[in-house]
Amino acid sequence: MSRELPKPLLEKNKPQQARAIETYERILRAAAELLEERGVDSISTNNIAERAAITVPALYRYFPNKYAVLYTLGARLMDKQNQVLVAWSNRYFAPDDANALIDNLRELLQETLEVTLNGPAGLALLRALRALPVMQDVLLESHYAMSQWATENWAQPLKLDTDPDNLRRMRLILQMGTSAIELALEDPDMPIDFALNEATDMLQMYWRKILL
Structure with missing residues (x-):
């Protein structure tokens, strides 16, 4: 496809x-x-x-319609979030110890939230990523690419099977993290620390199922 x-x-x-x-x-x-x-x-x-x-x-001359402008903004936000993931992996990835990643998931969520907040219209873009089909494409394309990246980079050292189900699991992990960040930013009844801490606990349990 x-x-x-x-x-x-x-x-x-x-x-x-x-x-x-x-x-x-x-x-x-x-x-x-x-x-x-x-x-x-x-x-x-x-x-x-x-x-x-x-x-x-x-x-x-540069954009055929407003959706192309929004697509570019969304793609830039996803690129920044993806750069956070790569930098985090470079800090904590240890070929002999999957726990090095798992134990520091909270930091990944925090830094992803911060790069979203510090970018132009970060929360508004997250809402648009959910609301518009074209923006959903940005999110899906980004998560697909980064799931492939993570599976390929972590698979052999962590003895993670590169079968299609593990790629799907990585996509779920990324989507769960994005959803937690969106909820933390959007819902005034959901304190940011609470949302990120609870999301970290859930993601750590899921990662241990996959990696350990």
Whole structure:
């Protein structure tokens, strides 16, 4: 099955020149601001262009529609979260000791939450990732890629079978972590520390089932 992005949602023309890059980034900043202020259903290419102080045709040189802009924002957030996972693995992965990863899962969740909060429209993007089919594609593609990465990098040293079920288990782990972070950020009745601590306990039990 092809995992290429749907062509209508790809950026039409990724910029190379400094002025074009600056315009491109202004579009993304404007979209993030509007997403945070108004929510995904209340923004359009017209008001993104207005906020970015460019014309609508200028926006269309880079993005064919608002969903392509949102897709790019979502992909950037997923990339940042994935970088957290890789850096965390580099710190704690020990070929002879699966517990080194398991014991430090709380740190992974905390750092993922922080990179989400520190990015533009982090919580609004998490909501959009759940609400829009195109944004769900971002999440699924990211989790699929990182599940493959984790399974391939941890499989042999940890004697983790690379069968399809273990890839699915890794995807579940990533989805459970994302859901816990979203709940911690979105629900005022769910203290962040409580959510992350409980999610850590659940994920540790599941990881021990897989890795030990």
